[in-house]
Each structure stands twice: as structure tokens, then as C-alpha cells.
Amino acid sequence: MQSRKIIHAALPLSLMLALAACGGGTEETANNKAAPAAEHEEGGNAHADEGKITLSADQIASAGIQTARPLLGGAGTIELPATIDGDPQGTQVVSAAIGGRVVSLTRNLGQAIGRGQTLAIIESREAASLNAETEAARARLxxxxxxxxxxxxxxxxxxxxxxDLIAARTAATEARIALRLAQQQVAAAGTGGGGLNRIGIVAPMSGQxxxxxxxxxxxxxxDAELFRVANLSSVxxxxxxxxxxxxxxxxxxxxxxxxxxxxxxxxxxxxSPAxxxxxxxxxxxxxxxxxxxxWRVGEPVTASIALAASGGDSTVHVPLTAVQTDEGKxxxxxxxxxxxQATAVQLGDTAGDSVIIKSGLKGTEEIATVNSFTLKAELGKGEATHEDR
Structure with a gap:
């Protein structure tokens, strides 16, 4: 493994020159003039500095680097296949309340329909009987x-x-009830279909x-199913x-x-509880x-669900912007x-704009969360400088 040294030049050239003017370069020159045998005596000190980037607070602020502590808790997300369905609260089956022959269809697949508008007309003897009873009840009333x-x-x-007055009043009341019952029976079957032997099947809701x-x-x-009407503003x-x-x-x-x-x-x-x-x-x-x-009903999609944290969960989360890649790690x-200090970590599942850290962090550290790519660039410069030597 190639060793890395402490990087003093972590900012643009203008800041490097400013540091050099303050004597930063003098100290390094003096150290370089020391006996080379001292480096060999220290042995692994160069490895101890591996991944370190030396910056002052002013330099960090000038580079726009922001820091924060990782978040604890949560379990990320799981990804799985799913299917788009019509909203159960917004889908209704339109069926025939009576048997008969379909003589008219006013809507086709995909067309819009308003509540109470006619979808189909059925012709049958039962429809004729219902309509006749209504007319007879109206005449009796x-x-x-x-x-x-x-x-x-x-x-x-x-x-x-x-x-005699009481009897006439009772008869009128009974006739009114009979007419209302006949009308409700017709309404349960549909609406007027334009003839005594026809019933119109109407939409129970607005939709498609x-x-x-x-x-x-x-x-x-x-009771045969004729149509399905759905309000697809929500699926x-x-x-x-x-x-x-x-x-x-x-x-x-x-x-x-x-x-x-x-x-x-x-x-x-x-x-579901079961x-x-x-x-x-x-x-x-x-x-x-x-x-x-x-979105279309029946369409297959991919869904990612955010999982809640379990009790005592200490899972470490960091923003995706805090993670960089160096030498494949x-x-x-x-x-x-x-x-x-550049610290190697093992990543887990992502959860929105954050990612789980399986290992490498305890969660108590302060890490670079914004402009961490600047630190990665300076880390690369440090590696190149060491290789040149």
C-alpha cells in the first residue's frame, strides 16, 4: 500500500501562497534538510498519516465544507415489485338489475361518464311489467x-x-305509497329507457x-356485470x-x-393484520x-418503502453527499x-437522500456532509505528491 503524507495545500493556489508567506514552507524545508536517517528510524509514521488532510477552520469555511453528525436509527428502504390497481373506494361495477336484451350502449372503454348518465338500455318483459305497474299506480293515485x-x-x-271522508283520505294515502313503491322498483332496475318495455342502466358515479x-x-x-366505472384521479x-x-x-x-x-x-x-x-x-x-x-390500472411498477426503526435501533445514516469513492472503496x-481523516465505510441500503453505514462509523463523529468532493480532490493531490517523491 502506498503511503500518504499530511496535506497542507488543501485550497486554491492563492491560499497556498498565503500559507507559504506565513512560513508554512519554511518549516517543511527545514524538516527536509534534517538527516534522512530520522525518517527510517520512525518506521511506520508515514502510514500513520495516511488519509489525513490538514486544514484550519478558516480554510474549511473558505472551501464551503460543512459538517454534521450522522443520524441514528431507521432501517433504510426495501425495493420490491408492485402493481397499480384502481382505488377500491373509487371503482364500481355496473350490473343489470333485470334480465333482458341490450338494445343500446352509450359509452365505450376509456370514455368519461357522469353520475346518473345512461350507459346502456335493456329491453325486457320485466321492464315492461315494472313500468306498467308504475303507470297504474299513478292512475290509482x-x-x-x-x-x-x-x-x-x-x-x-x-x-x-x-x-266517508276518512275512507277517501286513507285510500289516497295508500295510492300514494303504492306509486312511490313502484317508482322505487323502477329506480332500482334503472331509469326510463324511452319505452314501457325498456330500462336505462345509469352510472352510479362520475369517472371513466x-x-x-x-x-x-x-x-x-x-345481476350480470355490464360495465366497470372508476374515478382514476387516485389509484x-x-x-x-x-x-x-x-x-x-x-x-x-x-x-x-x-x-x-x-x-x-x-x-x-x-x-393487513393477516x-x-x-x-x-x-x-x-x-x-x-x-x-x-x-399511471394505468394493472401496470407493474417498482416500489421502495421506507422502513421504520425498530426499538433501540442504532443504525447510522449519513447523507449521500458525504460519501466519496477512493481506490474502489x-x-x-x-x-x-x-x-x-478519510475513513473507509461499508454502505447499506439507501433511504431517500441518505445511506446506511454498516461499519466504519460509530455515529458520534462529525463528518463532512457538503462539498466532501473537495476533500477527495485534495486527498488525490496528496497521493500524487507522495508518489512523485
Whole structure:
């Protein structure tokens, strides 16, 4: 291993000259004129200075180097495949309440639909029966109201007894209830389809048609699925975690979603309290904003979940900007009384803009977090200077 010496020239040439003018170079010249045998007597002292960079506080400030202590706790992230699903709260199945033949389809896949707008019209004998009952109930109510008005007039003229008025009022009330019931039965099946034998199937919510199971002229049974309508301004992210990882994920945790050059952040809304019987994994659902319409239902994506720290976790985190690479090794620069010491570290998982340090730091050190690349450059200059000698 090639040895490194203490680097005095860690700043631009103007500062180097300023230090030299203050006598920095005189001391080094005097040391160089000393008997060369002294270096051999010290043996490994050159190795003791390996990776050291000597800088004053003013020089550090002038170079824009900032320092901070590592963060303790947390377990980084885990990355796994996931699938985009329609939001369960924003997806509805539109089915046929009665059987019949589809005579009209007003929406196709991908088209927008408003709540209450007609999606399809079904023609059937059951529809005719429902509509006929409504018309008959309406006629009976009209007759009952007419009888009630007549009995009220006769009772006021003292021609008809009060019990006839009460009976007429009761009949009118019953006719009104019968009409309301008939109308509700039609509403449960759909809306007016333009004829006594037709029922219109309407959208239960505003959104987009994401599924259509019928074609024009098809005969469908009662409760058969016709359409799926979804409000895709918000979609769901379906994941499956190992039990040990799911125990460190809570609702509200962030999920980074990536696919095809797109990136977004989702929030976990559900962590299943039970394992899936088939996969032995824990289902997890996150909600993803999709108002721009860039995510598609069924699309595979890559998700990165930030894991919560476990009890007593002393995991060391440092900013990614604090880590540099030297001779194939990851290093961070630890603050010393005279400058910095390049310290080799072993990296773990990344968590946003930070990375876990598996070994090399205790977490109590003060490290360079901003402009650490400047220190790496000066470290390289020091190595080149030593090799020239």
C-alpha cells in the first residue's frame, strides 16, 4: 500500500501562497534538510498519516465544507415489485338489475361518464311489467285524490258523513305509497329507457369506463356485470411484504414509485393484520395521486418503502453527499483537530437522500456532509505528491 503524507495545500493556489508567506514552507524545508536517517528510524509514521488532510477552520469555511453528525436509527428502504390497481373506494361495477336484451350502449372503454348518465338500455318483459305497474299506480293515485277532493267538498256541505271522508283520505294515502313503491322498483332496475318495455342502466358515479362486458344485442341475466366505472384521479398500489418487514411499516409511510422514467410518491393506507393464505406474505395497499393520468390500472411498477426503526435501533445514516469513492472503496471524511481523516465505510441500503453505514462509523463523529468532493480532490493531490517523491 502506498503511503500518504499530511496535506497542507488543501485550497486554491492563492491560499497556498498565503500559507507559504506565513512560513508554512519554511518549516517543511527545514524538516527536509534534517538527516534522512530520522525518517527510517520512525518506521511506520508515514502510514500513520495516511488519509489525513490538514486544514484550519478558516480554510474549511473558505472551501464551503460543512459538517454534521450522522443520524441514528431507521432501517433504510426495501425495493420490491408492485402493481397499480384502481382505488377500491373509487371503482364500481355496473350490473343489470333485470334480465333482458341490450338494445343500446352509450359509452365505450376509456370514455368519461357522469353520475346518473345512461350507459346502456335493456329491453325486457320485466321492464315492461315494472313500468306498467308504475303507470297504474299513478292512475290509482289520481283517482284517489279526485275522490278525496269530492268527499271533502261533500263533508263541508254536510251531505256526506265523516267516515266517508276518512275512507277517501286513507285510500289516497295508500295510492300514494303504492306509486312511490313502484317508482322505487323502477329506480332500482334503472331509469326510463324511452319505452314501457325498456330500462336505462345509469352510472352510479362520475369517472371513466375501464371495463365493458357486453355487446349490442346481447341477452344478459339479472345481476350480470355490464360495465366497470372508476374515478382514476387516485389509484392504489398493491404490494406484498415479508412478515418481518411488514412489522416495520405503518400507515402513512412513504412509498417511492418508479416505472418507465416516471416517479411519484405514494402513502401507505393499509397493512393487513393477516398473512395471505397462499403466498404467506402480508398484503399492503398504498394510495397514489393520479390526477395527471400517468399511471394505468394493472401496470407493474417498482416500489421502495421506507422502513421504520425498530426499538433501540442504532443504525447510522449519513447523507449521500458525504460519501466519496477512493481506490474502489467508499469513504467519508471525519473531522479532526487538524482537519479531516478519510475513513473507509461499508454502505447499506439507501433511504431517500441518505445511506446506511454498516461499519466504519460509530455515529458520534462529525463528518463532512457538503462539498466532501473537495476533500477527495485534495486527498488525490496528496497521493500524487507522495508518489512523485
Amino acid at each position: 289520481s283517482l284517489a285524490n279526485s275522490n278525496l277532493a269530492r268527499e271533502q267538498r261533500l263533508f263541508s256541505q254536510r251531505v256526506s258523513p265523516e267516515q 369506463v375501464i371495463g365493458r362486458s357486453v355487446v349490442l344485442g346481447q341477452t344478459v341475466a339479472a 392504489s398500489l398493491s404490494l406484498n411484504l415479508q412478515a418481518q418487514d411488514a412489522g416495520r411499516v405503518r400507515p402513512g409511510a412513504t412509498v417511492s414509485v418508479k416505472a418507465g422514467g416516471r416517479h411519484a410518491t405514494a402513502k401507505i393506507t393499509f397493512v 398473512l395471505d393464505a397462499n403466498t404467506r406474505l402480508v398484503p399492503v395497499i398504498a394510495t397514489l395521486d393520479n390526477r395527471e393520468g400517468i 467508499s469513504i467519508v471524511f471525519v473531522r479532526t483537530k487538524t482537519g479531516f
